[in-house]
Every structure is written in structure tokens, then in C-alpha cells.
Amino acid sequence: MRQLFFIVLVSSLVLAGIGACGDPVYDAQIKSLGDEQANVPQGEFHRAGQPCELCHSSSGPASASPFTVAGTIFAQQASAIGVDGVTVAMTDTTGSSFVTKTNCVGNFFVRPGQWDPAFPILARIVRDNRSRTxxxxxxxxxxxxxxxxxxxxxxxxxxxxxxxxxxxxxxxVPTPPTCPVNPRVGGGN
Ligand code: HEC
Ligand code: HEC
Incomplete structure (x- = not known):
């Protein structure tokens, strides 16, 4: 009886392992983000507001394009419309700084060759005369x-x-520029 239990336990662990490519929790996290949106190619405008690094890291499905820091800047607390041209300024624990800008859906991303910060880091966002730290x-x-x-x-x-x-x-809020994809998360105007 004990042996049977052991066999069932082991085989279910093995099956779970095969089905989930090794890490069921990680796979579930990725799955919970949903599929790509129709008409948005896998590239700089996709998945605004999502945790980019979950996929864009050495063990993720986008391991070919890892990022050291990435995110999305939106217009207002109650408005999930991305803002372009926002300067994202970051400084790491050694004092090394890096500045980048958001694209027309509000996304920004830093590649390892551009800046590979030593955490912890500080972040500040600026556009025109508005800033938040x-x-x-x-x-x-x-x-x-x-x-x-x-x-x-x-x-x-x-x-x-x-x-x-x-x-x-x-x-x-400044009028968004023309953008290849709708900068409002979830579609709509
Ligand atoms: C659910 C997984 C997933 C998430 C989340 C995700 N991506 Fe991607 N992304 C991919 C895949 C898969 C590709 C295509 C394969 C590749 O380029 O590695 C891709 C491609 C890209 C590319 C083109 C590749 C390159 O090197 O230029 C960019 C840019 C990009 N994503 C940016 C982002 C940004 C910014 C975010 C967050 C706002 C994000 N992605 C979130 C999976 C994801
Ligand atoms: C570990 C969790 C965490 C991460 C990761 C994080 N933040 Fe924050 N952020 C917070 C918390 C908590 C606050 C509110 C308290 C504060 O300002 O520190 C905040 C506040 C902010 C504010 C100020 C908001 C206001 O109303 O003034 C900005 C701007 C900001 N974050 C930008 C960013 C950017 C850009 C990134 C990615 C580079 C980022 N944060 C990553 C937790 C986080």
C-alpha cells in the first residue's frame, strides 16, 4: 500500500514536471498574462503594463532578448493609456545612472549592453514640467x-x-502621437 502511494506520488510529480517544463509556478505566472493581443507583433509595443522581465530573462521564453530593467509609464492613476517620450532616469547603488525614454505605448526597456545596474536602484520619471520620483x-x-x-x-x-x-x-494629458498600436491597455479610445 505504501509502495503504491509512493509510485503514484512519484509519477504524478514526473507528469507535472513534464507538463510544465520544470517549473509549474513560473509557467502559471506567464500563462496568467494571457496571449499576445491580435495585431500587436512581439516587439517593443507589446504587453504594455506587464512584467516584461518574467519573459525577457535568461530562463524565459524571450531569453534571446533579456532586459536589465523594463516597464511602462501610463498617463494617470485611473487611466491605463501609455505616455510616449517620458524620460525614465535611474541610478544604481554605485552611483551609475542611465536615462531612457518611453515609446508610444509607454514602454521602456534597458538591454544588458546599455546598462547593467547594481541593485538596489532609484527611479524617477519626467516629461516636460511634470516629474515623479x-x-x-x-x-x-x-x-x-x-x-x-x-x-x-x-x-x-x-x-x-x-x-x-x-x-x-x-x-x-498631452495628445498621444500616432502609434502603430493602440496605447490604451485593453483597447478602446
Ligand atoms: C509573456 C512573455 C512576454 C512578456 C511579458 C513580454 N514579452 Fe516581449 N517578447 C516576448 C517574446 C516571446 C518575444 C519574441 C522572442 C524574442 O524576441 O526573444 C518578445 C519580443 C520582444 C521585443 C523584440 C525583441 C528585441 O530584442 O528587440 C521587444 C523589444 C519586447 N519583446 C519588449 C517587451 C516589453 C517592453 C515588455 C513589457 C512591457 C515585454 N516585451 C513583455 C515575450 C514577452
Ligand atoms: C519593489 C516594488 C517596486 C518596484 C519594482 C517599482 N516600484 Fe515604484 N513604487 C513602489 C512603491 C511601494 C511606491 C510608493 C512609495 C514610494 O514612492 O517609494 C512607488 C512609487 C513610485 C513612483 C512615485 C509615484 C507617485 O505618485 O509619486 C514612481 C514614479 C515609481 N514608483 C516608478 C517606478 C518605476 C519607473 C519602476 C521600474 C523601473 C518602479 N517604480 C518599480 C514600489 C515599486
Missing amino acids: MQGQIGRERSCANCHKDPFSSYERLSSVGHVYLYSPDDV
Whole structure:
């Protein structure tokens, strides 16, 4: 009886392992992000607001294009529309700084050859006369969206700080430039 239990246990572990390519938790995390959106190619405009690093890392499905830091900057707390041309300025623990800009869906990403920071890092976002500075340090997470989850899920909101955004409710948000894909997460205008 004990032996049978052992065999069942081992074979179910083996099956789970085969089905999930080794790490069921990791695979489930990736799966929970959903499929690619129709009409958005796998490239710089895809998956705005998602934790890029989950896939763009040595063990992920986009291991060919790893990023050292990546994320998305949105217009306002209650608006998941990406903002282009936002300067993302980061400084690491050795004092090394790197500055990059968001594209027209609000995405930015840093490749290892550009900057490979020593964590923890500090982050600040700026466009025109608007800026926001994260007070705390980013300990080791390479995706802003690890903590800054889309607040459109009210459940997630309880446990996250919401997406990164630049403008206050009273600000006039600049008109987005023409973009190959819709910069609003979830479609719509
Ligand atoms: C669910 C997995 C997944 C997530 C999340 C994801 N990507 Fe990708 N991405 C891919 C795959 C797969 C490819 C195509 C294979 C490759 O290029 O490695 C790709 C390709 C790309 C490319 C083109 C490759 C290159 O080197 O130029 C860019 C740029 C890119 N993604 C940016 C991002 C950004 C920015 C984010 C976050 C906002 C993100 N991706 C989130 C899976 C993902
Ligand atoms: C480890 C979790 C975590 C990660 C990763 C993270 N943040 Fe934050 N962020 C926070 C928390 C918590 C706050 C609120 C307190 C504070 O400002 O430190 C915050 C606040 C901010 C603010 C200020 C918001 C305001 O209203 O003034 C900005 C801007 C910001 N983060 C940008 C970023 C960017 C850009 C990235 C990715 C490079 C990032 N954060 C990654 C947790 C995180």
C-alpha cells in the first residue's frame, strides 16, 4: 500500500514536471498574462503594463532578448493609456545612472549592453514640467510591474501600488502621437 502511494506520488510529480517544463509556478505566472493581443507583433509595443522581465530573462521564453530593467509609464492613476517620450532616469547603488525614454505605448526597456545596474536602484520619471520620483529603492526587481500592477483589477489593487503614472487628475494629458498600436491597455479610445 505504501509502495503504491509512493509510485503514484512519484509519477504524478514526473507528469507535472513534464507538463510544465520544470517549473509549474513560473509557467502559471506567464500563462496568467494571457496571449499576445491580435495585431500587436512581439516587439517593443507589446504587453504594455506587464512584467516584461518574467519573459525577457535568461530562463524565459524571450531569453534571446533579456532586459536589465523594463516597464511602462501610463498617463494617470485611473487611466491605463501609455505616455510616449517620458524620460525614465535611474541610478544604481554605485552611483551609475542611465536615462531612457518611453515609446508610444509607454514602454521602456534597458538591454544588458546599455546598462547593467547594481541593485538596489532609484527611479524617477519626467516629461516636460511634470516629474515623479519613487521614494523607496527598487531592491532587485527588474520589472516595474512586479509591484506596479494594473489597478484595473480591484483585487490586485489591494496588494499593489497601481501602475506607474505621470499626470495628476487635473493635468491636461498631452495628445498621444500616432502609434502603430493602440496605447490604451485593453483597447478602446
Ligand atoms: C509573456 C512573455 C512576454 C512578456 C511579458 C513580454 N514579452 Fe516581449 N517578447 C516576448 C517574446 C516571446 C518575444 C519574441 C522572442 C524574442 O524576441 O526573444 C518578445 C519580443 C520582444 C521585443 C523584440 C525583441 C528585441 O530584442 O528587440 C521587444 C523589444 C519586447 N519583446 C519588449 C517587451 C516589453 C517592453 C515588455 C513589457 C512591457 C515585454 N516585451 C513583455 C515575450 C514577452
Ligand atoms: C519593489 C516594488 C517596486 C518596484 C519594482 C517599482 N516600484 Fe515604484 N513604487 C513602489 C512603491 C511601494 C511606491 C510608493 C512609495 C514610494 O514612492 O517609494 C512607488 C512609487 C513610485 C513612483 C512615485 C509615484 C507617485 O505618485 O509619486 C514612481 C514614479 C515609481 N514608483 C516608478 C517606478 C518605476 C519607473 C519602476 C521600474 C523601473 C518602479 N517604480 C518599480 C514600489 C515599486
